[in-house]
């Protein structure tokens with residue numbers, strides 16, 4: 366027997382319609398690429414999204430068609446999120462930090478005909494245009510006064526497009542499993558792979574992200590996503606904020622310490638989200654200028670492991686509670702967020718920090734397990750480390766156009782490629798990316814654990830650990846360190862720093878000091894580049 370509740374498909378358009386009706390006065394504030402701060406409300410954003418649909422239809426955009434964006438976090442990008450998906454087409458957010466060949470590949474693979482871009486990407490778009498013959502129209506996300514002088518073919522001005530249209534448009538209702546968004550993985554091995562989100566997966570993910578033990582957003586929140594809207598939908602925040610009516614602050618291209626700090630302060634931002642590297646820059650700027658936050662209370666940090674030193678600095682020096690989060694493009698992206706339980710109330714500060722370093726518990730909607738090399742489920746004891754597998758309504762089932770092989774295990778789980786432990790309370794701790802695990806003799810050494818210790822040294826700005834060839838052990842850890850400006854620390858001091866903190870056999874065999882470390886397009890340490898660069902490195906122990 367079927368239930369007798371209404372059939373009401375989960376539509377992305379219902380999020381913005383809800384925000385207009387119930388939080389119509391709440392602001393969306395953006396730092397524009399052109400310079401000034403732009404300020405309007407959910408009501409305005411809803412009206413302009415509908416104008417944009419009318420413009421897209423005039424450009425011949427059909428349901429199911431992919432529409433590309435090369436853009437920062439800003440109000441026009443937000444309008445594209447809602448207009449494109451809401452009309453039944455697919456918003457394809459392109460990561461401008463990828464290599465030119467990867468960009469060409471994904472634009473062609475997606476079949477983008479229209480690409481919207483922010484002005485900072487004019488030089489990039491000029492390089493892309495001759496390589497992407499499938500793109501017939503390039504739309505500059507600006508007004509007439511700021512239109513670039515560019516030889517680009519079929520160049521259109523965003524504000525001209527909108528000005529020609531009214532906002533008379535009723536959002537269509539269709540199957541909630543319809544595709545809504547497309548985002549490619551950064552493709553560290555082979556071509557980037559397309560992950561195709563649906564209306565249903567996006568709305569369910571946004572609801573889960575708002576829960577109190579997840580990000581806990583409400584109509585009283587002021588949220589600034591530092592994580593870009595081209596990096597897995599800014600972790601779902603552009604959908605979650607209208608769902609609860611939170612004020613949304615979008616930082617545009619100003620992701621440096623100064624610009625971020627000023628926006629946090631001027632807009633009364635209370636909560637944020639970003640990868641560890643942007644926080645490094647912000648913390649450094651604030652320390653150099655002796656600044657404090659007046660409103661920021663918490664932030665989610667994920668995308669890479671948040672080092673304990675960063676968590677401690679944010680907590681003790683800046684009064685900011687860090688919530689560790691873990692996920693991936695294939696998971697929309699949020700899988701776990703770290704929040705304490707009632708039983709943790711009486712933990713000491715140090716015990717709380719140790720708990721916060723775990724990547725957290727799965728949100729309802731994500732089932733998770735870890736398995737050993739033989740594929741057998743491991744005990745949930747917080748000790749046994751194995752391949753982390755997930756399944757759920759916002760986990761991918763297949764890559765776009767099937768290019769990426771069969772991503773699921775025979776019994777329908779998605780192997781994340783991460784290695785970790787799960788404890789009896791459900792907390793996940795990632796020990797490594799499976800490709801980055803250092804296999805020394807029969808033992809596995811966690812590069813994340815070694816990096817976390819290195820960056821807790823007062824002279825260390827950033828650190829990476831990779832496995833390099835060793836004739837006896839197969840691989841041994843090599844530590845690469847970027848010192849803080851003006852700081853001095855020697856190789857021996859660095860190695861001594863590990864004493865008593867971890868088992869002797871997992872202490873790195875060597876240390877190399879470098880000027881900087883390479884990062885991927887999504888801000889992670891590029892271990893692949895480092896392994897390539899140091900593949901001839903001879904360890905003193907070899």
Ligand code: AMP
Pocket residue numbers: 550551597666667668669670671689690691692693694695698724781782783795797798887
């Ligand atoms: P992406 O698809 O670019 O979001 O990258 C996903 C990958 O980032 C995951 O598979 C992890 O390897 C890594 N990652 C994300 N969050 C964390 C975290 N909190 N700690 C460690 N690694 C993380």
